[in-house]
Structures are given as structure tokens and as C-alpha cells.
Amino acid sequence: MTRSEAKDVFAVIDMIDRNVVITGANGGQGLAETLMLAAAGAAVVAADLAAEPSTAMKAATAEYPDRITYRQLDVTRTDDWRALAEYLQSASARLDGLVNNAGITRRSRLLEVTPADLAAVSDVNVTGALLGMQACVPLMKSGGSIVNVGSVAALTGHYPVAYTASKWALRGLTIAAATELGPQGIRVNSVHPGFIETPMTADANPVFKEATIAETSLGRTGTPEEVAAVVLFLLSPMAAFVTGVDLPVDGGQSSHGGAKSISDALR
Numbered sequence: 001m002t003r004s005e006a007k008d009v010f011a012v013i014d015m016i017d018r019n020v021v022i023t024g025a026n027g028g029q030g031l032a033e034t035l036m037l038a039a040a041g042a043a044v045v046a047a048d049l050a051a052e053p054s055t056a057m058k059a060a061t062a063e064y065p066d067r068i069t070y071r072q073l074d075v076t077r078t079d080d081w082r083a084l085a086e087y088l089q090s091a092s093a094r095l096d097g098l099v100n101n102a103g104i105t106r107r108s109r110l111l112e113v114t115p116a117d118l119a120a121v122s123d124v125n126v127t128g129a130l131l132g133m134q135a136c137v138p139l140m141k142s143g144g145s146i147v148n149v150g151s152v153a154a155l156t157g158h159y160p161v162a163y164t165a166s167k168w169a170l171r172g173l174t175i176a177a178a179t180e181l182g183p184q185g186i187r188v189n190s191v192h193p194g195f196i197e198t199p200m201t202a203d204a205n206p207v208f209k210e211a212t213i214a215e216t217s218l219g220r221t222g223t224p225e226e227v228a229a230v231v232l233f234l235l236s237p238m239a240a241f242v243t244g245v246d247l248p249v250d251g252g253q254s255s256h257g258g259a260k261s262i263s264d265a266l267r
């Protein structure tokens with residue numbers, strides 16, 4: 001899906017008057033999610049580590065000046081979340097959506113990974129999402145929706161162990177939150193991207209990319225907009241009866257349990 005096709009989503013999903021927070025929004029998938037939500041009419045608080053928005057985020061806010069607000073926020077800092085919640089309370093009575101998209105990786109393998117690697121990745125990928133939910137849920141009413149961005153690593157034995165362990169933990173956190181918040185009418189779901197072309201994967205070993213494509217039924221990598229479209233669906237009323245799901249956005253990578261290489265070998 002291209003960026004111009006992504007703009008047409010407004011014809012299908014109307015998010016007007018809905019307020020959404022997206023973390024890690026300065027680039028990659030977070031930026032694509034911000035743009036697609038704004039195109040669908042939502043008011044987006046786009047949050048990221050840097051005090052100043054990236055060049056791409058500046059262009060996004062220029063395109064949708066009434067719909068995108070950039071804010072500095074480190075997802076691991078309780079104080080930053082408290083300040084964001086206070087800002088949201090002063091600006092609007094209700095929060096409709098939260099996308100815990102911010103994430104980092106370490107690519108060290110089992111025998112090299114350090115406790116510091118594990119802690120750093122868990123802080124952002126797991127604690128960050130937990131703090132986000134703790135800060136934002138009190139601002140949500142029935143109909144609210146949370147999307148946690150996991151990874152195909154959360155569905156498999158992906159080799160970068162700190163990252164994989166953190167994404168499995170996030171998956172557990174998501175399902176527990178869906179159970180806890182369901183009675184309030186708040187939905188919580190995971191999307192699990194495969195190999196998506198973003199700054200995170202730009203420096204990945206080319207062998208990793210080729211091997212992943214070989215395992216992907218659709219035979220290619222994904223775009224940030226292809227993840228954003230699924231996030232938008234889960235945030236929208238079109239997914240009103242969907243909660244606690246693990247939704248892969250991976251071109252089939254996690255679906256075949258290793259059968260693809262057998263199928264390919266016999267062609």
C-alpha cells in the first residue's frame with residue numbers, strides 16, 4: 001500500500017472527533033500510523049523521545065495542523081506519562097485510542113546477550129506499554145481501544161533473544177489487559193509485524209532480510225502503511241467486538257510453521 005492509497009482510507013473508516021495517542025511516532029511505523037489516523041479524521045498526539053519533531057513529523061504536522069500534535073515523551077518515564085495525561089485532560093474530556101508503538105531492539109544472540117540488553121529492551125517494549133496503559137486508561141470510556149505493537153518475534157523463536165523475550169512479555173501483558181479492561185468496554189489487541197522497511201530494519205544484516213523474505217508467503221517485506229492500516233482498523237468501531245487478539249501483519253511469515261521451505265523445495 002502506498003502513502004497516497006493510504007489517504008483514501010478516510011472513505012472507509014471515519015475517525016473524526018476521536019483522540020488517539022501514538023508513541024514512537026517520529027518515524028517508521030509510528031509516523032505512518034499518525035498520518036493514516038489523521039487522514040481518517042482523528043486528532044493524534046504523536047509522541048517520541050526527541051524534544052523536537054523529526055523532519056518527516058514536521059511535514060506531517062504541516063499537512064494536518066489541526067489533527068497532529070507532536071509531544072516529547074519517553075515511554076519509560078512515569079513523569080512523562082503523567083504530564084501527557086494532564087495535557088490530555090486539559091485539552092479534551094476523552095481519549096479514544098492508544099498505540100504503544102515505541103520499540104527498540106538488540107540483536108545479540110543467546111550466549112552474548114547481557115542483562116543490560118534485556119533490561120533496556122524490556123524497559124521500552126514492555127514497561128513503556130504498561131505505563132502507557134496505566135496513564136491513558138483512566139481517560140478512556142467504553143469504546144476505547146489500545147493497540148500494542150508486538151512482532152513476529154512474539155509468535156516465534158526469533159534469534160535476538162532480548163527482543164524476542166520482550167515481545168512475548170508484551171503479548172502476555174496485552175491479553176491480561178484485554179481481560180482486565182473488557183468489562184469497561186475497552187479493547188486491547190496486538191499487531192505483530194513481520195519485516196517492515198523502517199529505520200529499525202535499515203541497518204539489519206542483508207542476510208537476515210533475505211532469509212526472512214524466503215520464509216514469507218507473500219515473498220516480500222512490508223511497508224509501514226500496511227501495518228498502520230491494521231492498527232487503524234483495530235482502533236476503529238469496525239473492530240468493536242475484537243479484543244485480546246494477536247494479529248500478524250507479516251505476509252504469512254508466522255502462519256506456516258516451517259512448511260514454506262518444504263513447499264518451495266517441491267515446486
Ligand SMILES: NC(=O)c1ccc[n+]([C@@H]2O[C@H](COP(=O)([O-])OP(=O)(O)OC[C@H]3O[C@@H](n4cnc5c(N)ncnc54)[C@H](O)[C@@H]3O)[C@@H](O)[C@H]2O)c1
Binds near residue numbers: 023048076104
Ligand atoms: N520494522 C520492523 O520490521 C518491525 C517488525 C516487528 C515489530 N516492529 C515493532 O514495531 C514498532 C515500530 O518499529 P519501527 O520499525 O517503526 O521502529 P523505528 O526504530 O523506525 O521507530 C521506533 C520509534 O520509537 C522511538 N522510541 C524509541 N525508544 C523510545 C522511548 N523510550 N520513548 C518514546 N519513543 C521511543 C524512536 O525514537 C523511534 O522514533 C516497534 O515496537 C518495533 O519493535 C518493527
